[in-house]
Amino acid sequence: MPPKFKFTRDEITSAALDLTRKAGPDGLTARALAEALGCSVKPIFGLFKSMEEVQGAVLSAARELYLSFLAEDMAAGKYPPYKASGMGYIRFAREEKELFKLLFMCDRKGEPPEAGKEMDVIIPLIMKNTGLSREKAERFHLELWIFVHGIASMIATSYLDWEMETVSGVLTDAYMGLKARFCGEAGE
Amino acid sequence: MPPKFKFTRDEITSAALDLTRKAGPDGLTARALAEALGCSVKPIFGLFKSMEEVQGAVLSAARELYLSFLAEDMAAGKYPPYKASGMGYIRFAREEKELFKLLFMCDRKGEPPEAGKEMDVIIPLIMKNTGLSREKAERFHLELWIFVHGIASMIATSYLDWEMETVSGVLTDAYMGLKARFCGEAGE
DNA sequence: GCCGTTGCATAACTGGCGTTACCTATTATA
DNA sequence: TATAATAGGTAACGCCAGTTATGCAACGGC
Numbered sequence: 205m206p207p208k209f210k211f212t213r214d215e216i217t218s219a220a221l222d223l224t225r226k227a228g229p230d231g232l233t234a235r236a237l238a239e240a241l242g243c244s245v246k247p248i249f250g251l252f253k254s255m256e257e258v259q260g261a262v263l264s265a266a267r268e269l270y271l272s273f274l275a276e277d278m279a280a281g282k283y284p285p286y287k288a289s290g291m292g293y294i295r296f297a298r299e300e301k302e303l304f305k306l307l308f309m310c311d312r313k314g315e316p317p318e319a320g321k322e323m324d325v326i327i328p329l330i331m332k333n334t335g336l337s338r339e340k341a342e343r344f345h346l347e348l349w350i351f352v353h354g355i356a357s358m359i360a361t362s363y364l365d366w367e368m369e370t371v372s373g374v375l376t377d378a379y380m381g382l383k384a385r386f387c388g389e390a391g392e
Numbered sequence: 393m394p395p396k397f398k399f400t401r402d403e404i405t406s407a408a409l410d411l412t413r414k415a416g417p418d419g420l421t422a423r424a425l426a427e428a429l430g431c432s433v434k435p436i437f438g439l440f441k442s443m444e445e446v447q448g449a450v451l452s453a454a455r456e457l458y459l460s461f462l463a464e465d466m467a468a469g470k471y472p473p474y475k476a477s478g479m480g481y482i483r484f485a486r487e488e489k490e491l492f493k494l495l496f497m498c499d500r501k502g503e504p505p506e507a508g509k510e511m512d513v514i515i516p517l518i519m520k521n522t523g524l525s526r527e528k529a530e531r532f533h534l535e536l537w538i539f540v541h542g543i544a545s546m547i548a549t550s551y552l553d554w555e556m557e558t559v560s561g562v563l564t565d566a567y568m569g570l571k572a573r574f575c576g577e578a579g580e
Numbered sequence: 581g582c583c584g585t586t587g588c589a590t591a592a593c594t595g596g597c598g599t600t601a602c603c604t605a606t607t608a609t610a
Numbered sequence: 611t612a613t614a615a616t617a618g619g620t621a622a623c624g625c626c627a628g629t630t631a632t633g634c635a636a637c638g639g640c
Contacts, residue, residue, distance in 0.1 A: 246590095250588085393616075442598075
């Protein structure tokens, strides 16, 4: 008996993500979102309890988009898997500055960047590549990740404007340098 | 003939800085500042044209505080000068998270972090320490600074919680590793 | 084709923001 | 001591958030 919904949750989330992309988190207001959708604010509050819930949906969508960046660089095969994860992170920072800031440059006590579950696959990968102990491999990853995050966050805030080619070279150099430092000049 | 001012510009700026420290830039509102000072909003607008001007004063004060962190670590002599600048940057991020975010984690197209004039003293210092060409020394500094900024920003957002002792060790290792990479195993 | 259900648009309400008009209070000078 | 000049407090204004009450309109079962 009721009329059909004018929009789905996904359509609203997608418009909200776009708005955040263009105007940052502060640009995501109920009225702006309604205008972007071409409707009043009512449909939004029909499908979401509050704007806070919309922001939550945007966060999830952004996270998913980030994972698609990772997956793309992994699948391309242009880089070895571990490097691809760093390249994807930085490419995301480069092409989605606002979303990167939202995901990786806010206070989030606890969870380290690109948290937990991925560690379980990355750390053994490093152990295999370098022959380091688990403890050393974790430290190796943390230090390299600090460097990757440094590049990404500086690109996201426009302190830096490197092409991905440049990033690739620097990342390889950093990886080799770190390996030399951790493994004492070990080879491949 | 007019009554005396209840507050000076500096007193207001200092209260505004405190407020920003505790509640971030969004916590700095005219009413909150007035309450912190124990007065109405009028004295603020008597000495500042607008809240925007207050924010500008806070930015300057924060920058000055940052410089005092640098100066302190330089003067202490605990570290060589180049390292002290990195340690000061990170200590500032650790002890003044909100101010660090304000100064070094916002969009600022153009100016690189801890901009221009300091370069004129830092780059020659690196050239002297490492024997690198100016171009190489600039690249050396940029890469090391990316690492320093990575640590600092991760501490400021609570992704990381390293003691300064830990930072010191990691920074020295990173410096040595980078030097080995740039100078091809050169010594001191 | 009618009806109840319920999504929609309009337009309001609440509350916090920066800013300001108005009046009172204060102070150095004559 | 009286006065002119002006800082301060109060309370309002306009604006823009999020949210919601109201009336209208669309839809599926009868």
